[in-house]
Amino acid sequence: MSLHxxxxxxxxFSLTPPLLSPISLIPFSSAPSSFLSPKxxxxxxxxxxxxxxxxxxxxxxTTTTSSRFHNLVPxxxxxxxxxxxxxxxxxxxxxxxxxxxxxxDDEDSALGGGYRVPPPKIRDIVDAPPLPALSFxxxxxxxxxxxxxxxxxxxxxxRPEEKLAGVRIDGKCNARSRMSFYTGIGIHQLLxxxxxxxxxEVHGLPDGAKINFVxxxxxGQHLAFGVRVDEDNSSSKLxxxxxxxxxxxxxxxxxxxxxxxxxxxxxxxxVDNVSLLVCTIPLSRGDPPKKPLVPxxxxxxxxxxxxxxxxxxxxxxxxxxxxxxxxxxxxxxQLVLVSLDGTVKPIGPPAIYTSMDPSPDQKYLLITxxxxxxSFIVPCGRFPKKVDVWTTDGKFIRELCDLPxxxxxxxxxxxxRKGIRSINWRADKPSTLYWYTSExxxxxx
Numbered sequence: 001m002s003l004h005x006x007x008x009x010x011x012x013f014s015l016t017p018p019l020l021s022p023i024s025l026i027p028f029s030s031a032p033s034s035f036l037s038p039k040x041x042x043x044x045x046x047x048x049x050x051x052x053x054x055x056x057x058x059x060x061x062t063t064t065t066s067s068r069f070h071n072l073v074p075x076x077x078x079x080x081x082x083x084x085x086x087x088x089x090x091x092x093x094x095x096x097x098x099x100x101x102x103x104x105d106d107e108d109s110a111l112g113g114g115y116r117v118p119p120p121k122i123r124d125i126v127d128a129p130p131l132p133a134l135s136f137x138x139x140x141x142x143x144x145x146x147x148x149x150x151x152x153x154x155x156x157x158x159r160p161e162e163k164l165a166g167v168r169i170d171g172k173c174n175a176r177s178r179m180s181f182y183t184g185i186g187i188h189q190l191l192x193x194x195x196x197x198x199x200x201e202v203h204g205l206p207d208g209a210k211i212n213f214v215x216x217x218x219x220g221q222h223l224a225f226g227v228r229v230d231e232d233n234s235s236s237k238l239x240x241x242x243x244x245x246x247x248x249x250x251x252x253x254x255x256x257x258x259x260x261x262x263x264x265x266x267x268x269x270x271v272d273n274v275s276l277l278v279c280t281i282p283l284s285r286g287d288p289p290k291k292p293l294v295p296x297x298x299x300x301x302x303x304x305x306x307x308x309x310x311x312x313x314x315x316x317x318x319x320x321x322x323x324x325x326x327x328x329x330x331x332x333x334q335l336v337l338v339s340l341d342g343t344v345k346p347i348g349p350p351a352i353y354t355s356m357d358p359s360p361d362q363k364y365l366l367i368t369x370x371x372x373x374x375s376f377i378v379p380c381g382r383f384p385k386k387v388d389v390w391t392t393d394g395k396f397i398r399e400l401c402d403l404p405x406x407x408x409x410x411x412x413x414x415x416x417r418k419g420i421r422s423i424n425w426r427a428d429k430p431s432t433l434y435w436y437t438s439e440x441x442x443x444x445x
Contacts, residue, residue: 163316166379175263181210361430
C-alpha cells in the first residue's frame with residue numbers, strides 16, 4: 001500500500017462534507033521553515049460558496065496535495081532500493097550522513113587513524129613547559145633549574161609494570177613505575193644583590209635523556225643524577241652520571257657500561273665530597289624467573305595464633321612463590337662505593353637494601369635491608385627488617401636489630417610495629433645513633 005493513499009484516506013475522504021466547510025487547509029511543504037511558520041491561506045469553502053464549488057475545490061485540493069507526494073514510493077520498494085544500493089530520487093539523510101562519514105574518514109586517514117590532535121592554540125597551552133623545579137646548593141650560593149615537561153608521554157604511561165609486595169616496578173629500567181623525570185639542568189650563581197648569574201647548561205648528556213635523582217655533593221662542587229634513554233632494552237636502565245657545577249660538563253661515573261642503577265628502593269648517596277654509595281644491579285643476575293605452568297603446591301594459610309588482630313587491606317601484594325622470586329629478582333641490590341676517579345669497591349653481599357645513611361663524620365654507614373620470610377597479607381614495609389652499621393671502606397661493625405615479620409600491627413590510630421624504629425644519626429655528634437622503642441602499656445579502667 002502506498003503512503004500517499006493512506007494520507008488521502010485519513011485526511012480527506014474520511015471527512016464528511018459538513019465538516020469540510022470550516023477547515024482552512026494549509027499547503028504542505030517539506031521545508032522545515034514552512035512547517036514551523038505556515039503562511040495563512042484563504043479558505044476553500046467560504047460561507048457564500050455552493051456545494052458544487054466546494055466539491056470542485058476538494059478535487060482541486062486533492063490533486064494539489066497528491067502532487068506534493070510525487071516522490072513517495074511504497075515501503076517495500078524503499079527497502080528494496082536501500083538493500084540494493086539504489087536511489088529513489090528523494091533527498092534523504094543517508095546522503096548527508098555518507099558525506100559526513102567520508103569527511104570523518106578523511107580526517108582520520110590524515111591523522112593516521114590514531115589520537116586526535118587539538119587545534120594549535122589549545123595544543124600550545126597544554127604543551128607549554130611548566131616552571132622548572134628549584135634546588136639550592138648546600139652553601140646556598142647556587143641554584144639548579146630542573147627543566148621538565150608539562151605532561152608525561154603516553155609511552156611512559158603504557159609501560160608494563162610488576163605489582164609486587166605493595167610496590168609497582170618498571171622492569172625495563174629496574175625502578176618504580178611511572179617516575180617523573182627532568183629534561184635538562186641549568187645552574188645559576190646567586191649574586192650578592194639577589195639576582196641570578198648567567199645560566200650554565202649541563203651538557204654532554206645523550207639525546208632524549210631522562211634525568212632523575214639529582215643530588216648535590218656535600219661541598220656543592222658536583223652533581224650526581226640518574227640518566228636513562230629509551231632506545232633499547234639495555235639503555236632504558238638507569239646509569240649514574242656526575243656533572244661539574246662550574247663548567248656543566250657531565251659524564252658517567254662508572255667506566256664499565258654494564259653497571260646499572262637499581263632504584264626500586266634507594267638509589268645512591270654522597271658519602272663524602274668525592275665518593276658515592278650506589279645501589280647497583282648485581283652483575284651475576286641473569287634473566288627474570290619464568291612463571292611455572294603448575295604451582296609448586298597449594299596456598300596454605302593458618303590461623304593458629306592466640307591473639308587475633310585485625311589487619312588492614314593492602315593492594316599489589318605477593319600472591320605465590322613466583323611473585324616472591326620475582327620480587328627478589330628486581331629488588332636485590334649490590335652496594336658499590338665509587339669515587340669520581342672511577343675506583344669501584346663492593347660493600348657487603350647482595351641483598352634487598354632499602355636505605356643507606358652515612359654518619360656526619362663520613363666514617364660509618366647505617367644500612368637497612370629486608371629479608372625472608374615474606375608475607376602474602378602485608379606489603380614489604382612490614383617484612384623482616386635488619387639494620388647494620390658498616391664502615392665506609394666496607395668493614396662490618398655490628399647489627400643493631402633484626403625485626404621479625406609484622407603482620408599483627410593493630411589498625412588503631414598511631415599503631416606501630418614492635419621493637420626499635422626510626423634509627424637515625426644525631427646531627428650534632430660525629431657518629432651517634434638514636435631511635436624510638438615501642439612498648440606495650442595496659443591502662444587500668
